Each structure stands twice: as structure tokens, then as C-alpha cells.
Amino acid sequence: MHGPAIKLDADNAAVKKSKLGVILFYAYTLVYIGFVVIGLVNPELLSLHVLGEQNLSIIYGFGLIVLAIVMGFIYNALCTRMEDNMNKK
Amino acid sequence: MIYTVSIWAIIIFLTFVAIVLGLSFYFAGKTKSAAGYYAAGGHIHWGINGIAFAGDYLSAASFLGICGMIAYSGYDGFLYSIGYLAGWIVALFLVAEPLKRLGKFTFTDALDARFNSKSIKLTASISTLVVSIFYLIPQMIGAGDLIVPLLGLPYWSGVLIVGSIVIFIVATAGMASTTYVQFIKGALLIVFSTILTIYILNNGLNLNPGDDYHKFIKIGASLEGKKVTGTTDSSYTFVDSHTLDNKFTFVRLEKQGVQRWFKLSKDSASLDEMLSVSTLEDGTKLYNGEPQAAAKFFQVGHMSKIIVDGKEVEKTGPLGPFEFLSTLENSELVRFTKKDILAANTTVWFQTPTSGKDMLSPGLLLKISSKTGATIWDKLNFFSLMLALFLGTSALPHILIRYYTVASQRAARKSTIVAIAAIGFFYILTLYMGLGASVNGVLDVESSNMSGPLLAKYFGVGLFSIISAIAFATVLGTVAGLIVASSGAIAHDFMDKFLNMKMTDKKKVRAGKLAAFGVGLFAIMLGILFKGMNVSFLVGLAFAVAASANLPSILFLLFWEKTTAKGISWSIVVGILSSVFIILLSPAMYERYGLAKSLAPIPLDNPGIFSIPLATIVLVVVSLLTQKDNKDKVENYHNNK
Known part of the structure; x- marks a missing residue:
């Protein structure tokens, strides 16, 4: 039978972290879908200036990349706190 | 295009290759066990693993392909950057930690953790091979394209050189040397892409790219x-x-x-x-x-x-x-x-x-x-591409195996976040590098893949030499990861687990090395055969095959208790066949066959929109029909919850 290459400690926070992951995944997916839907339904919108001299394509595209990084840090901070609280020996 | 070869380019390139080979020799002496060969012992620091993730992921497609696509087609190339990065969200939020908990050396281990099923071992190892080979082709093309201006050698020799070096790296020390090659390459790629972007911005825009730029009649x-x-x-x-x-x-x-x-x-x-x-x-x-x-x-x-x-x-x-x-x-x-x-x-x-x-x-x-x-097919093509890019990352076997090189779930998560930050920053730079290439008179119309390195040449031979050597290392790092994944699929999943060959630890390592040699030779052949195609486009297809064949299985295994071994196996088979079938009948492939694009029976270049839902439906239906099989399933996963 399989198993991790090295022995892992029990993780009491696994279920809570998993739920948090699913919520954040849905949140990001929604923003991503928004971009795709604009491209499909009204791509001309992407050429409109929305912030200073930058068009929606640039702002949304950069935004998706930056949002992924920011959400990653938030997720890690929350997961680490859950692990520290729930896996106390 | 005729390029002038620089002695500096050759020196820097050879230095880099010497470092890589030296690393492999160093780790070869330390890699005796299967855990060492396939998972670098499982003790890589999360920070190093995160940058190695970036080094693994930022392949020829990202640096050569995306920059080239942006240079020729503007923002459409940047869509690949957005999709490739967004895909890491699926990996981080849904896949990273559970997969770390389930697996041992390979992606097949994780899928099979609850079932101990022969059919999963077989289909998942085949899927790993198919996806890795789809991913290998563009890397080898990138290597061939690079070698022409860098060393003045013909295209095929670039493919041969990369193939040979990578076979050496993987066959000597497996995942340990691969990890450090990817770490060094990932870090250098990000640093020097930043420097190149600073040059672009400092140069600004100019109607005359240079005194030697051709004046069109x-x-x-x-x-x-x-x-x-x-x-x-x-x-x-x-x-x-x-x-x-x-x-x-x-x-x-x-x-x-x-x-x-x-x-x-x-x-x-x-x-x-x-x-x-x-x-x-x-x-x-x-x-x-x-x-x-x-x-x-x-x-x-x-x-x-x-x-x-x-x-x-x-x-x-x-x-x-x-x-x-x-x-x-x-x-x-x-x-x-x-x-x-x-x-x-x-x-x-x-x-x-x-x-x-x-x-x-x-x-x-x-x-x-x-x-x-735009027709409805054009819109479907766009949707299909964005879907495959989003869902493909967390289904790439060579990326997933990097979760087994760290010590804990927390380390797996942290290394994913380091990867997202590094990769995200790099992808923002691709827009500047691509646009910079499009306006500075550096494009070689015969190969969009060379836009980034040729832009570096515009700013000086020194920068070009370093960027090209890094680009070459980019290919080395990714190909090494792909060959480790493929050799694991053949030696660990297929020979050891599926055929039950009962190999000793030493024999497992030897089988892995032999498999690496075989896959490497095959990759060299394919690289020569597919000369001239845009590498990012081809990687987009690899993402579609991965997302179709692997992702439904991974997600349903993690989030749907009724998933059965047969459901997973059939989903993988249908995912591979449907995606490859659509690709083979697509307009892009018809062009490759020398036929008119309009003759293609399926007017869709990216198969994801059909093949991903199809594989998902098959998984659900077959699982529901085979519920009685689940009585015997191993409860490893839930016991560990």
C-alpha cells in the first residue's frame, strides 16, 4: 500500500483548512470567470479605460495575478493559525 | 535567419552546463534509495522547493513561447500568462495538502491511495507518460530554437544537447539534482527577466529601433x-x-x-x-x-x-x-x-x-x-483555452511530484505560495518582454520563440548570453522534471506496482534511470519532428490533456466519497482519448499535416471544453455504477483526515 514518503504527523486542522480552501477557490474562480465572460460576451469592454490611462484588459489581467498572490498569503496565514491552534501537543 | 555567434555566449553557456553537471555528480553519490531518487529524500526546504516549483513550471513555454506570442499577437499571448498563473489557485486551495498526505513518489500513488487498484496504476501511469510527452515536445523545440543563435549550431543539435544533458542529470541523481537545477534556473530567470524589463522601460519607445534596422521599400x-x-x-x-x-x-x-x-x-x-x-x-x-x-x-x-x-x-x-x-x-x-x-x-x-x-x-x-x-467556434476556442489553463496546472504530474520532496503538508502549502509569488511576478514581466520585442526590431519571423532572447541581444551581447544560457537552463530544468515524472510512471507505477515485479530499492533506482534514458531519447526524436511550432501553444495542449485526463480524478477523489477505482480509471482513459482525438483533428494540426486549416473536421484548437466535462461525466456515471467496489477500498485517506 502507498503512503507518504516520510511519516507525517496527524493534522487535526485538515478538514477546516480544506473548507477554507474551497471557499477561497470559489471566490477566485468567480473573478476569473468574470474575465472570461467579458471576453466572450462583450470583449469591447476590455479596451475601455478604467483606471487612469489603463484599460480593463491590463487592470483585470494584472489584478488576477496579484489577487492570486494576495489570496495565497491570506490562506497561508489562516491555515498556519488553525494548525497552531488545533495541533497543539 | 543568420546569427552571429558570440564567444561570451559560448563561455557562459558552457559554464552553466558545467555547473549543472557538477551538481548532478555531487548528488549522484548521495542518491542510493528510491526515496532519494524519486522524491529527493522528502526533506527539501519549502523556500527552495517553491523556487524549484517556479523553475519547473516556468518552462520554455513561459519564457520563449509567451514572450513570442505577445510580441506577435499582443495581449492574446498574455492570456496564457493569466491562465497559467490562475491554475496555481486550484493547486494551492484544493490539491497541495491532500495530495501531500496521500502520495509517496508519484501522482499515481496519490490517486491509488484509497483503492490499491491495478487499473488506476496502469491508466494513471499511462496518463503521466502522455501528458509529460505532450509537455516535452515544446521544451525540446525551445532547445533547438535557442541553440541556433546561441552556439551557431543547427536546430537538431540543440535538441540533442538538451536531451543528452537531461538524461545525464536525471540518470545520475534523479529528483535531488533536478530540484537544485530547477532552483538555480528559476531564481536566475526571474532576476534576469527583471533586469531585461528594466532595460526595456529605460529604453522607452523609438520609431527607429537601430541604425542597422531595415528601411522597408x-x-x-x-x-x-x-x-x-x-x-x-x-x-x-x-x-x-x-x-x-x-x-x-x-x-x-x-x-x-x-x-x-x-x-x-x-x-x-x-x-x-x-x-x-x-x-x-x-x-x-x-x-x-x-x-x-x-x-x-x-x-x-x-x-x-x-x-x-x-x-x-x-x-x-x-x-x-x-x-x-x-x-x-x-x-x-x-x-x-x-x-x-x-x-x-x-x-x-x-x-x-x-x-x-x-x-x-x-x-x-x-x-x-x-x-x-468571431464565430461560435472561435468563442468556444477562447473559453476552452482559458478553462484548460485554469484546470491544467494542478493536473500536471511533473508539478505534482514536487509535493513529495518536502517534509510536511505545511511545507507543501508554503512552497506553493512561494511558487505563486515568483511565477506571478515573472508573468507580469512577460507582457513587457513580449511588447519590448515587438517594437525593437528583433523579431525573427521564422521563430516566434526567439523573441525574448533576441530582445536581450538588442541590449547587448552580455545580456543575450546570460538570458540565452538561462533560457537553455529553463528547458533543462523542466525537461529534467518531466523525465523524472515519466521515469517514475514507468519504473515505480508500472513495473513495480502494476506488474508487481517486487524490485529491491536498488533495482527501483536502476529501473528509473533506464526509463529516464528511454524517455529522453524519445523526447529528442519528437523535438526534431515538431520543429517550428510555437511552444506556448503546444504547452496549452498539454494542459488540456492533463486537465481532461487527471483533474476530474484528483478532485473527485478528494471531494466525493462515492468515487471508485473504475470511475477514476475510465475517466482517465476517456480524458486522454477525447482530448488527443480532438487535437489530432484540429485546425492547428491540419496545418501541421500540410493541409488547409479549413478542412479540419473539428474547428477547435483546444479540446478542454469537451474533453474535461466528458471525463467528469464518465467518472461520475462509472463510479455510481460500481459502488459495490467501494466496500473493499482502503480507508487510508479518511483515517488520516
Whole structure:
């Protein structure tokens, strides 16, 4: 039978972290879908200036990349706190 | 294109190769066990693993392919950057920690953790091989493309060199040497891409990319009705003209024994010079009417109008990152569009003035606006691509195995976040590198993949040498990861687990090395066969196959308790077959077969929109039909929850 290459400690926070992951995944997916839907339904919108001299394509595209990084840090901070609280020996 | 080889490029390249080989020798002595070979012992620091993730993921597709695509098609290339990065969200939030908890060495281990099923072992190992091979092809193409300007060697030798070095890296120390090669390469790629971007911004925009940039000829056209019969310049003799798509008229003229191609302008007033490659009956190729050695086939891409504060200027001087984008958006540049004139055995690239506004919005490559004639298939193609990119990352076996090189779930999560930050930053830079290449006269129209390195050459041979050596290492790092994944699929999943060959630890390592050798040779062959295709496009297909074959299985295994071994196996089979079937009948592949794109029976280049839901439905239906099998399943996963 399989198993991790090295022995892992029990993780009491696994279920809570998993739920948090699913919520954040849905949140990001929604923003991503928004971009795709604009491209499909009204791509001309992407050429409109929305912030200073930058068009929606640039702002949304950069935004998706930056949002992924920011959400990653938030997720890690929350997961680490859950692990520290729930896996106390 | 003829390139001048720099001695510095050769020295830096050889130094890099020596370091890589030295690392492999160093780790070879330490890699005795299967855990060491396949998972680097499971004790890599999360920070190093995160950058190694970036080194693994930022393949030839990211640096060579995306930059090239942005340089030729603007924002459409950047869509790949967005999709590739967004895919990491699925990996981080849904896959990273559970997969770390389930697996041992390979992605198949994780899928099979609850079932101990022969069919999963077989289908998942085949899937790993298929996806890895799809991913290997563009990497080898990138290597071949790079070696031409870097060392002045022919394309095939680049493929051979990369193949040989990677076989050596993997066959000596497996995942340990691979990890450190990827770490070094990932870090260098990000640092030097940042430096290149600073050069681009400091250079700003300029109507004249350089003193040696070719000045395109424009001569008056003589017409009878709508037909071109000659020119107003008596030094040229009219040869013939060809009209394509009822839209473009291409004219062949001769001067001093050299035939050159021109395009009739939209207002039919002038003939504009083009680039051309003609193949003669004996197979000889003429570049702009002359043999390749005459070096008359120049690099292109320039600004045709620069607007600052509503006024036309010749150059801007240094620009800030956002100022660069807004100035470009207000201005106009000249792209080069490719057309094949089959009747004359000639490929031409003609000047296409393009507004900055079009360059910085989707639509130049992927038709998505109904106003520009996009059909429902074009829109599906766009949707399909964005879906495959989003879902593909967390289904790539060579990425997933990196979760087994760290010590804990927390380390797996942290290394994913380091990877997202590093990769995200790099992808933002791709927009600047691609746009920089499009306006500084560096494009080699025969290979979009070379745009990034050739842009570096524009700023100096030193930077070009370093960037090219890093790009070459980019290919090395990714190919090494792919070959580790493939060798694990063959030796660990198939031979050891599926065939139950009961190998000792030592024999497992030897089998892995032999498998690495075999896959490496196969990759060399494919790299030579697929010369000339854009590497990012091909990686997009690898993502689609991965997302179709693997992702439904991974997600349903983690989140749906009714998933059965048969459901997973059938989903993998249907995912692979349906995605590969659609790809083989797609317009892009028809072009590859030498047939007209319009003859393709499936007018869709990216299969994800059909193959991913199909594989998911199969998984659900087969699982529901085989619920009784689940009584025997091993409860490892839930016991560990």
C-alpha cells in the first residue's frame, strides 16, 4: 500500500483548512470567470479605460495575478493559525 | 535567419552546463534509495522547493513561447500568462495538502491511495507518460530554437544537447539534482527577466529601433483595372501577382536578377516590401530572393507612430511600467502577418500596422469579438483555452511530484505560495518582454520563440548570453522534471506496482534511470519532428490533456466519497482519448499535416471544453455504477483526515 514518503504527523486542522480552501477557490474562480465572460460576451469592454490611462484588459489581467498572490498569503496565514491552534501537543 | 555567434555566449553557456553537471555528480553519490531518487529524500526546504516549483513550471513555454506570442499577437499571448498563473489557485486551495498526505513518489500513488487498484496504476501511469510527452515536445523545440543563435549550431543539435544533458542529470541523481537545477534556473530567470524589463522601460519607445534596422521599400503600383501590371519604378520588372482570400494581392518583382515580394497596399496605390522565403524545385530556400548566406533576411518589428500627450514624437525616453503601456496603447506599431502562397512555393510576412489599442486587448490571435467576425467556434476556442489553463496546472504530474520532496503538508502549502509569488511576478514581466520585442526590431519571423532572447541581444551581447544560457537552463530544468515524472510512471507505477515485479530499492533506482534514458531519447526524436511550432501553444495542449485526463480524478477523489477505482480509471482513459482525438483533428494540426486549416473536421484548437466535462461525466456515471467496489477500498485517506 502507498503512503507518504516520510511519516507525517496527524493534522487535526485538515478538514477546516480544506473548507477554507474551497471557499477561497470559489471566490477566485468567480473573478476569473468574470474575465472570461467579458471576453466572450462583450470583449469591447476590455479596451475601455478604467483606471487612469489603463484599460480593463491590463487592470483585470494584472489584478488576477496579484489577487492570486494576495489570496495565497491570506490562506497561508489562516491555515498556519488553525494548525497552531488545533495541533497543539 | 543568420546569427552571429558570440564567444561570451559560448563561455557562459558552457559554464552553466558545467555547473549543472557538477551538481548532478555531487548528488549522484548521495542518491542510493528510491526515496532519494524519486522524491529527493522528502526533506527539501519549502523556500527552495517553491523556487524549484517556479523553475519547473516556468518552462520554455513561459519564457520563449509567451514572450513570442505577445510580441506577435499582443495581449492574446498574455492570456496564457493569466491562465497559467490562475491554475496555481486550484493547486494551492484544493490539491497541495491532500495530495501531500496521500502520495509517496508519484501522482499515481496519490490517486491509488484509497483503492490499491491495478487499473488506476496502469491508466494513471499511462496518463503521466502522455501528458509529460505532450509537455516535452515544446521544451525540446525551445532547445533547438535557442541553440541556433546561441552556439551557431543547427536546430537538431540543440535538441540533442538538451536531451543528452537531461538524461545525464536525471540518470545520475534523479529528483535531488533536478530540484537544485530547477532552483538555480528559476531564481536566475526571474532576476534576469527583471533586469531585461528594466532595460526595456529605460529604453522607452523609438520609431527607429537601430541604425542597422531595415528601411522597408514602398514603390508605386501600376494597375489595369484591379490587376497589378507593373510598378512606377523602372528599375523593377514585374514577374507575376497572386491574390489570396480575395483580399491580399502579392506581387513578385525582379531587380538585378533578384526576385522580391511586395504587397499591394489597401488603397492600391503602392507596393510594400515584404519578407519572403521561397522554396525552389531542388529544395533550395531563398530568403528575400537570395541564398540564406547572403544574410538578407532581417529581423523586424517597429513602432510606426508614437503619441505622447496627443503629439507625435520620434522617441519617448525612459518610461514607467504603466506609462509604457499607456503610451504604447495610444501609438501604432507594425506587426508582420504570415501567408503561404502555395502556387509560388513561397511564404511571405507582410507589414500590418496595428494600433496599440488592439495590441493591448484580446483579439489579434484569438477571435472573440462578433464585430470582427468571431464565430461560435472561435468563442468556444477562447473559453476552452482559458478553462484548460485554469484546470491544467494542478493536473500536471511533473508539478505534482514536487509535493513529495518536502517534509510536511505545511511545507507543501508554503512552497506553493512561494511558487505563486515568483511565477506571478515573472508573468507580469512577460507582457513587457513580449511588447519590448515587438517594437525593437528583433523579431525573427521564422521563430516566434526567439523573441525574448533576441530582445536581450538588442541590449547587448552580455545580456543575450546570460538570458540565452538561462533560457537553455529553463528547458533543462523542466525537461529534467518531466523525465523524472515519466521515469517514475514507468519504473515505480508500472513495473513495480502494476506488474508487481517486487524490485529491491536498488533495482527501483536502476529501473528509473533506464526509463529516464528511454524517455529522453524519445523526447529528442519528437523535438526534431515538431520543429517550428510555437511552444506556448503546444504547452496549452498539454494542459488540456492533463486537465481532461487527471483533474476530474484528483478532485473527485478528494471531494466525493462515492468515487471508485473504475470511475477514476475510465475517466482517465476517456480524458486522454477525447482530448488527443480532438487535437489530432484540429485546425492547428491540419496545418501541421500540410493541409488547409479549413478542412479540419473539428474547428477547435483546444479540446478542454469537451474533453474535461466528458471525463467528469464518465467518472461520475462509472463510479455510481460500481459502488459495490467501494466496500473493499482502503480507508487510508479518511483515517488520516
